[in-house]
Every structure is written in C-alpha cells, then in structure tokens.
Amino acid sequence: MVVxxxxxxxxxxxxxxxxxxVINDTGRVNKDTRxxxxxxxxxxxxxxxxxxxxxxxxxxxxxGVIVPDLSNSFYASVIKxxxxxxxxxxxxxxxxxxxxxxxxxEEYVQLLLxxxxxxxxIATVGGNPELFEQxxxxxxxxxxxxxxxxxxxxxxxxxxxxVKAGYDLAKHLVEQGHEKLAIITGPQNxxxxxxxxxxxxxxxxxxxxxIREKWIGVGEFRRESGYDIMNEWLKxxxxxxxxxxxxxxxxxxxxxxxxxxxxxxxxxIAAVCxxxxxxxxxxxxxxxxxxxxxxxxxxxxxxxxxxxxxNKNLKVFEKVVLEPKLIIxxxxxxxxxx
Amino acid sequence: MVVxxxxxxxxxxxxxxxxxxVINDTGRVNKDTRxxxxxxxxxxxxxxxxxxxxxxxxxxxxxGVIVPDLSNSFYASVIKxxxxxxxxxxxxxxxxxxxxxxxxxEEYVQLLLxxxxxxxxIATVGGNPELFEQxxxxxxxxxxxxxxxxxxxxxxxxxxxxVKAGYDLAKHLVEQGHEKLAIITGPQNxxxxxxxxxxxxxxxxxxxxxIREKWIGVGEFRRESGYDIMNEWLKxxxxxxxxxxxxxxxxxxxxxxxxxxxxxxxxxIAAVCxxxxxxxxxxxxxxxxxxxxxxxxxxxxxxxxxxxxxNKNLKVFEKVVLEPKLIIxxxxxxxxxx
DNA sequence: ATGAAAGCGCTAACAG
DNA sequence: CTGTTAGCGCTTTCAT
Numbered sequence: 001m002v003v004x005x006x007x008x009x010x011x012x013x014x015x016x017x018x019x020x021x022v023i024n025d026t027g028r029v030n031k032d033t034r035x036x037x038x039x040x041x042x043x044x045x046x047x048x049x050x051x052x053x054x055x056x057x058x059x060x061x062x063x064g065v066i067v068p069d070l071s072n073s074f075y076a077s078v079i080k081x082x083x084x085x086x087x088x089x090x091x092x093x094x095x096x097x098x099x100x101x102x103x104x105x106e107e108y109v110q111l112l113l114x115x116x117x118x119x120x121x122i123a124t125v126g127g128n129p130e131l132f133e134q135x136x137x138x139x140x141x142x143x144x145x146x147x148x149x150x151x152x153x154x155x156x157x158x159x160x161x162x163v164k165a166g167y168d169l170a171k172h173l174v175e176q177g178h179e180k181l182a183i184i185t186g187p188q189n190x191x192x193x194x195x196x197x198x199x200x201x202x203x204x205x206x207x208x209x210x211i212r213e214k215w216i217g218v219g220e221f222r223r224e225s226g227y228d229i230m231n232e233w234l235k236x237x238x239x240x241x242x243x244x245x246x247x248x249x250x251x252x253x254x255x256x257x258x259x260x261x262x263x264x265x266x267x268x269i270a271a272v273c274x275x276x277x278x279x280x281x282x283x284x285x286x287x288x289x290x291x292x293x294x295x296x297x298x299x300x301x302x303x304x305x306x307x308x309x310x311n312k313n314l315k316v317f318e319k320v321v322l323e324p325k326l327i328i329x330x331x332x333x334x335x336x337x338x
Numbered sequence: 339m340v341v342x343x344x345x346x347x348x349x350x351x352x353x354x355x356x357x358x359x360v361i362n363d364t365g366r367v368n369k370d371t372r373x374x375x376x377x378x379x380x381x382x383x384x385x386x387x388x389x390x391x392x393x394x395x396x397x398x399x400x401x402g403v404i405v406p407d408l409s410n411s412f413y414a415s416v417i418k419x420x421x422x423x424x425x426x427x428x429x430x431x432x433x434x435x436x437x438x439x440x441x442x443x444e445e446y447v448q449l450l451l452x453x454x455x456x457x458x459x460i461a462t463v464g465g466n467p468e469l470f471e472q473x474x475x476x477x478x479x480x481x482x483x484x485x486x487x488x489x490x491x492x493x494x495x496x497x498x499x500x501v502k503a504g505y506d507l508a509k510h511l512v513e514q515g516h517e518k519l520a521i522i523t524g525p526q527n528x529x530x531x532x533x534x535x536x537x538x539x540x541x542x543x544x545x546x547x548x549i550r551e552k553w554i555g556v557g558e559f560r561r562e563s564g565y566d567i568m569n570e571w572l573k574x575x576x577x578x579x580x581x582x583x584x585x586x587x588x589x590x591x592x593x594x595x596x597x598x599x600x601x602x603x604x605x606x607i608a609a610v611c612x613x614x615x616x617x618x619x620x621x622x623x624x625x626x627x628x629x630x631x632x633x634x635x636x637x638x639x640x641x642x643x644x645x646x647x648x649n650k651n652l653k654v655f656e657k658v659v660l661e662p663k664l665i666i667x668x669x670x671x672x673x674x675x676x
Numbered sequence: 677a678t679g680a681a682a683g684c685g686c687t688a689a690c691a692g
Numbered sequence: 693c694t695g696t697t698a699g700c701g702c703t704t705t706c707a708t
Contacts, residue, residue, distance in 0.1 A: 002476060004685060015695045020687060027688090030693060045472065050452040051392045052685035055700045060389055062432075071414045071617055079408060083435055092449055094400075095433035097421055111430055114388040134383065138340060223619065252618045279409055280590045281561065284622040342701060353679045358703060365704090368677060390701035393684050 003044045012040055023048060054116060062086075063305055064112035064120040065298075066096045066105060068221065072249065074275040074294045075123065078145060081298020082121055089306050091118060100125050100220060113138060119305030121298070123147055126189035141308045143301040148191040154317040156308075158301045160324045162192050165290045166199025166246075168326055169272055172288065173242045174207050176332060178270060182215035182240035184229050184250045193221075196246045196274065215240050219250060226253025234261050242266075242332070245273035251287065255331075270332040288332035292324045341382045350378060361386060392454060400424075401643055402450035402458040403636075404434045404443060406559065410587065411615040412632050413461065416483060419636020420459055427644050429456060438463050438558060451476060457643030459636070461485055464527035479646045481639040486529040492655040494646075496639045498662045500530050503628045504537025504584075506664055507610055510626065511580045512545050514670060516608060520553035520578035522567050522588045531559075534584045534612065553578050557588060564591025572599050580604075580670070583611035589625065593669075608670040626670035630662045 009016040014033065021027045022037045029037075040046075054060040063086050067075040079095055086093045094112060098105035105127050112120055119141040124132075129151035132142065136153065143156040173181055183200050186193030197216070204211050215233065219225025226245060233239065234257060243258075245251035251273035258269055265271050265285050276289035304318050343361075347354040352371065359365045360375045367375075378384075392398040401424050405413040417433055424431045432450060436443035443465050450458055457479040462470075467489035473480060474491065481494040511519055521538050524531030535554070542549050553571065557563025564583060571578065572595060581596075583589035589611035596607055603609050603623050614627035642656050 006685080016685090017687080017696080018694055021694085024687075028693060033693085047448065047452050047476075049393075049454060049685050050449075051389060051398055051454045052700090053687080054389045055387075055393050055685085055702090056687050058700070070408075070417060071411055073409055073617075076409045076414065079433075080435060092432060092434070092453070094430060095417075096430070097418060110385065111388075114385050115430070116387060116389045138385075248618070252620055256619050278618070279411075280586070280616070280618075280621050281594050282590055282622060283618050283620045285620075344701080354702080355680080355704080356678055359678085362703075366677060371677085387701050390684090391703080393686090393701080394703050396684070 003046045004049065005046075008037065008040050008044055008046055011044070012036060058116065059118050059309070060116045061091045062094055062115065062117045063091055063302060064094045064096065064108075064115070064117040064122075066098050066108050066112070066120070066122045066124075068098050068100045068123055068125050070095070070097045072247075072275075073277040073279050074248070074292065077277070077294035078121075078123070078298035078301075081295040081300075082302040083298075084295075085299050085302030085306065089302075091306075098125055100222075102127055106131065109135065113140060118309050119143065121145060121301040121305070124149060124190075126150070126187060129153070139312075141305050143304050145297050145301050146192055150189065150191065156301075156304050156318050158297050158304070158318075158320045158322065160292050160322050162195035163199040163202070165274070165324050165326075166196035166244075167203045168199075169196075169274070169288075169290050170200045170203035170244055171207075172326060172328065173244065173270060173272060173332060174203065174209065176242070176270060176334070178242040179209055180212070180215075180239070180241045181209065181244060182212070182217065182233060182242070183244045183246070184217040184219060184226055184254055185246040186219065186221040186250070188218060190221075192274075193218075193246050200244055212240075221247050221249055223249045223253035223256070226250035226255075227257050228253070230254035230257035234258070234263075239263075240269065242270040243272070245271070247274050248276045248287070248289070251276065255285075266330065266332050266334060272332050276327075285331040286329035288329045289327050290324045291327055293322050296322060341384050342387065343384075346375065346378050346382055346384055349382070350374060396454065397456050397647070398454045399429045400432055400453065400455045401429055401640060402432045402434065402446075402453070402455040402460075404436050404446050404450070404458070404460045404462075406436050406438045406443075406461055406463050408433070408435045410585075410613075411617050412586070412613040412630065415615070415632035416459075416461070416636035416639075419633040419638075420640040421636075422633075423637050423640030423644065427640075429644075436463055438560075440465055444469065447473065451478060456647050457481065459483060459639040459643070462487060462528075464488070464525060467491075479643050481642050483635050483639050484530055488527065488529065494639075494642050494656050496635050496642070496656075496658045496660065498630050498660050500533035501537040501540070503612070503662050503664075504534035504582075505541045506537075507534075507612070507626075507628050508538045508541035508582055509545075510664060510666065511582065511608060511610060511670065512541065512547065514580070514608060514672070516580040517547055518550070518553075518576075518578045519547065519580050519582060520550070520555065520571060521582045521584070522555040522557060522564055522592055523584040524557065524559040524588070526556060528559075530612075531556075531584050538582055550578075559585050559587055561587045561591035561594070564588035564593075565595050566591070568592035568595035572596070572601075577601075578607065580608040581610070583609070585612050586614045586625070586627070589614065593623075604668065604670050604672060610670050614665075623669040624667035626667045627665050628662045629665055631660050634660060 217229035276287035555567035
C-alpha cells in the first residue's frame with residue numbers, strides 16, 4: 001500500500017498537519033518531533049501525492065510543450081531548454097508531438113489546459129487564432145515559439161525575425177552570384193514558412209533578381225515534400241542554380257533528389273536552409289544554414305511562464321526576438337580548390 | 339474565471355452530480371436535461387479539471403518516459419511509439435531527459451511516481467537496482483527498454499538481444515575479412531554497453547580472432563567520447579582496420595577523428611555501430627548498423643502499461659525481445675568499383 | 677431520474 | 693508548537 005500523510009501521523013500519534021508542516025518546511029515544529037517525522041518519512045518511504053498537492057495549489061507545476069516534430073533536433077533542443085528552466089523551478093514538462101496536425105495540436109492544447117499546466121509553450125502548426133484568443137481568457141500563459149498565431153491579439157512570443165533571416169539567407173546566395181533561385185517552403189498558414197518566403201522575395205526584389213513563380217514550392221515540412229518538389233523541377237529543361245529551403249527536412253529531401261539526378265552541390269545547384277543542426281557531424285555536403293538558438297528559445301519561453309506564475313497580475317506580454325546565426329558551409333560555396 | 343461543475347449546475351438549477359453524469363456518460367439522465375447540460379457546457383466553455391479527476395481516480399492517466407538523450411533519434415522514435423499508444427488510450431505522456439545522469443534519472447523517477455503516473459517507461463543509465471526493487475513495491479509498472487536494471491528481480495522489459503546483435507555486427511566485420519577489430523562501448527553499468535561488448539568478444543573468440551584489450555574503449559555514449567578514444571588509438575603505430583561502436587554518437591565521433599587524420603572509411607578503417615538512424619539521409623559514409631525497432635519498442639512498452647492498468651492483479655512480467663535489423667552500408671564494405 | 681454527501685490526499689487558516 | 697477543520701473539483705455511492 002502506498003503510504004500517505006495520515007499513515008505517518010498515525011504511527012507517530014500526531015496530527016497530519018504537523019507532518020505536512022515539516023514536509024513543506026512551513027511554520028515552526030519542535031526540533032525533536034521534526035527529526036522523528038523526517039526519520040519516519042524515510043523509513044516508510046513516503047512520497048507526497050503531487051496530484052493532491054496540485055489540486056490544492058490549483059496548479060500542476062508543470063509546463064506543457066507542443067511541437068510539430070520531436071525528431072527534429074531543433075525542437076529537441078527547444079524542449080531541452082524548457083526542461084532546464086522547469087527543473088530549476090521544480091516544475092516538470094509534458095511534451096506533446098502534434099505531428100504537424102492541427103487537430104492533434106488542438107487536442108493537446110485542451111488536454112494540457114485540463115491538466116492545469118502552469119503554462120504552455122507551443123510551436124503551432126497554424127491553429128485557429130480564435131481558439132487561442134479564447135484560451136487566453138483561461139489565464140494560462142501561452143508562449144509561442146517558432147510559428148506565431150495568425151492574429152493581432154497580444155501573446156507572449158519567443159522567436160527570431162524570420163523575414164530578416166530569410167532575407168539574409170537569400171542574400172548569401174545572391175552574393176555567391178546566383179540569379180536563378182528557387183525556394184521550397186512550408187504551409188503558408190505557418191508564419192515561419194510565410195515569413196521566410198517573404199524575406200526571400202524581398203531580397204530578390206531588392207537585388208533586381210527575377211522571382212520565378214514556378215520555382216516557389218510549397219510543401220509540408222517533411223523530407224518527402226522537398227524530394228517531390230525538387231524532382232518536379234528537375235524534370236524541366238531550365239534548372240535553378242540555388243535552392244533555399246525553409247527548413248532542414250525540406251532541404252534534405254531536395255538534396256537527395258539533386259544527387260540522385262547525378263548533379264552536384266554546390267557546383268550545379270547550391271543549397272541552403274534553416275536549422276540544419278547536424279547532430280552527427282557527418283552530413284555531406286555540410287549545409288549552409290540559418291541556425292536559431294533553439295535551446296535559448298526554449299529556456300526563455302520557460303522563464304516567461306515562470307515569471308507569469310510568480311506575478312499573476314503581470315498582464316504584460318513579452319515579445320522576445322532572438323538573433324539567429326548564418327553558418328556558411330560547403331553546400332553554397334563554390335570550392336576554391338584545396 | 340474558470341468555469342466548473344458547480345457553475346453549470348447552479349446556472350441550470352440542478353445538482354452537480356447530474357452534470358457529472360452527463361459528462362462521463364454514466365447513469366441515466368433525462369434526455370432533455372442532458373441536452374440542456376450539453377448545450378450549457380459548450381456555451382460556458384467548461385473544461386473538466388483533470389487534476390481533480392486524477393485525484394479521485396487515483397491515477398493521472400499519464401505515462402512517464404525517461405530517456406538519456408532526447409536528441410538521439412532512437413529515443414525520439416521510442417517516445418513517439420509510447421505517445422501513440424498513450425493517445426489511443428486517452429493518456430498523456432510526460433517526457434523526461436535524464437541526460438545520462440543517474441541522479442537526474444532518480445529524481446525524475448521520484449517525480450513521476452509522485453505524479454501518480456499510470457506507468458513508467460525507462461531507459462535507465464544504470465540506476466540503483468535496489469531503488470527499482472523498492473519502487474516496484476509501489477505497484478506502478480516500470481517497463482525497461484534499452485538498458486535493463488542490473489538485478490535478478492523480474493521486471494517488464496522490451497528490448498533486443500544485445501549480445502546476439504553485438505555478435506552479428508562483429509560477425510559482419512569478420513566476414514569482411516577484418517582481423518584487427520576495435521570496439522568503443524559505453525559505461526559498463528549500462529547493460530546495452532556491456533552486452534554489446536560481450537557479443538563482440540564472443541564473436542571474436544568463436545572466429546579465432548585476437549581480442550586486443552588496448553582496443554576496447556569505454557566511454558560515455560557521446561560524440562566526444564568516440565572522438566577522444568579514437569584519437570588515442572590513431573596516435574599509435576598499429577591501427578585497427580575496423581571499429582565497432584555501441585551507439586551512433588560514439589561512432590560519429592570516432593569517424594570524425596578518422597577523417598581528420600586523413601584516413602578513409604572503409605578503405606583504411608571500416609566502421610559500424612548500433613542505431614545509426616539517419617534522419618537527414620545525407621550522412622556520409624552511410625553507416626552499417628544494427629537498427630532497433632524503436633517505435634515498436636515504445637509502443638509495446640506503452641501497451642504493457644495499459645494492459646497492467648486494465649488488469650491490476652496481473653502480476654506477470656513480460657519480457658519482450660524484438661528482432662533488430664542489420665543494415666549493411668558503405669561504411670563497412672570495400673567498394674567494388676562502380 | 678436526480679440530489680446529498682462522502683471522500684480522493686493534501687495544505688492552510690484558525691484556534692488553542 | 694500543535695491539532696481541528698475546511699476546502700481544492702470531481703466522482704460515486706446511497707437515498708429518494
């Protein structure tokens with residue numbers, strides 16, 4: 001049987017409140033009884049029931065995180081960042097994988113709300129803005145990362161400037177002399193996908209480069225999408241000389257198509273993307289990429305929630321815009337011989 | 339304010355038990371009042387408080403998962419497998435990252451127990467067997483994956499035969515004609531690390547190949563370890579012709595060292611490992627590897643827990659041994675020209 | 677078919 | 693310094 005407060009109280013012939021006091025170190029308790037209680041707790045292997053505590057406290061001391069894809073190392077790092085802050089504040093983390101599915105996402109949001117999470121970090125895949133506005137009224141802080149909700153309402157946000165980052169990444173290609181640029185981006189109801197495309201467009205305009213609508217590919221943020229779109233392009237006579245992908249998986253798929261066709265990177269086609277975090281160190285070609293500070297994004301998101309928990313009446317919304325890094329690698333540089 | 343049962347009861351001038359009944363669809367309720375209640379619930383945006391429910395139910399309907407490294411795609415897949423089963427059974431998943439740290443692991447186990455999880459899936463990094471035996475008495479099912487606890491007690495386990503897999507992987511190298519074999523494995527208090535080494539040894543013995551103790555490297559399951567150990571070996575005059583690593587990260591580090599030294603794979607040194615799941619499709623050389631059915635491991639682990647929840651008095655322990663696949667790739671095959 | 681009331685395990689007033 | 697008691701929001705007997 002599981003031992004609980006009343007068991008150790010009974011054993012010691014004292015009241016459960018005294019026991020509770022020493023466990024929570026709140027209020028004074030006679031040194032001797034305190035020691036005795038501590039000893040008994042250990043002996044009996046007492047573990048406080050967090051559910052009961054949560055009910056009383058009206059908070060589960062838990063952060064919820066919803067990401068589209070656990071397998072993407074960008075999100076894995078974000079989660080680690082959230083977890084670090086959660087740990088420091090004695091909270092735990094419920095991780096949910098929406099699998100790029102809006103319905104699943106909504107389901108998980110509800111679930112987390114019902115679980116009385118302290119706050120919620122979410123990389124939405126384009127969820128209904130009205131729902132978010134409704135949830136907002138629940139008072140549970142939502143911190144958006146990566147993708148922002150498509151609404152004018154104020155929310156807490158930790159992100160990068162995706163338009164600028166897209167611009168910079170395209171700029172890099174332009175500086176390498178490319179004029180036939182193609183882009184593969186994600187679902188346009190996801191702000192990252194839309195904004196990176198926007199930055200790309202702007203850069204081309206600013207540099208007087210033709211935007212070829214046929215070379216604007218829109219897919220899912222998955223390898224298959226990148227592969228399929230690229231293959232379509234490869235069937236045509238005229239080929240782009242550079243590919244810009246809005247995330248890493250899209251590019252991996254595209255590169256696979258390119259290589260299968262017998263073309264080389266970057267000689268025939270240069271390739272760049274967002275968040276090519278190479279956990280193996282062996283991805284070839286090494287990818288030129290905009291790298292978001294994923295761990296920090298997660299950590300800051302967690303901190304915002306902790307701050308709001310401590311200061312409930314703090315009704316200010318934070319919009320944190322972090323600086324990503326452009327890492328230039330062989331996938332976009334004509335090799336200058338060894 | 340958050341709306342709760344009593345609010346909608348008050349509004350309708352009925353008792354909360356009736357409302358509860360329609361929500362849980364338990365017991366009969368007049369069709370009209372039921373419809374009215376349903377309507378009001380929607381209007382007021384009622385969300386049941388899962389914490390209160392959990393307290394009453396004495397279970398949080400949640401599975402806990404503890405893995406050593408969220409960034410390793412093997413574990414990411416395991417988690418997805420658990421999550422799938424959890425979803426199907428209307429449970430959620432709390433993911434914890436022990437970061438290969440025994441203390442953190444113990445902390446998380448405690449936390450999850452306190453949270454009244456329905457069960458716990460754990461890839462231990464060598465936690466104290468006595469603790470596990472103690473926890474077992476709590477009645478909450480622990481399902482071990484990947485690493486097994488170092489104890490004779492019965493536990494639920496979903497794994498592969500690591501000795502055999504290690505044997506097979508080594509065998510492959512032997513069949514390629516290698517006689518100077520080196521192994522890089524993980525902490526020996528982790529069963530996977532120890533058993534894979536065992537299989538390796540056995541294979542060499544069976545094939546009359548010298549086991550060179552100097553080429554048995556023991557590190558952490560991280561890239562740096564693989565890199566450092568390999569670099570030590572590379573300093574010496576005599577080099578192995580093949581490297582066997584007990585996990586992917588170890589091998590990635592080793593390969594990096596090999597390549598930096600200007601040697602090639604597999605011509606100078608062949609390289610194989612466990613669980614080289616290439617999410618990018620661009621890792622070069624492509625790694626010969628034993629691949630565990632990660633998703634299935636997670637799913638089965640989840641199912642065991644669900645089964646035990648439904649049938650509390652089921653005191654049988656399941657030991658599921660799955661079949662891994664040996665994927666042969668360029669990292670271990672002398673190319674026969676194109 | 678519905679309501680009253682007990683209780684899940686704990687915390688925190690309040691009283692002594 | 694310690695005990696009594698009232699909830700936290702919900703489910704579930706037990707009456708009616």
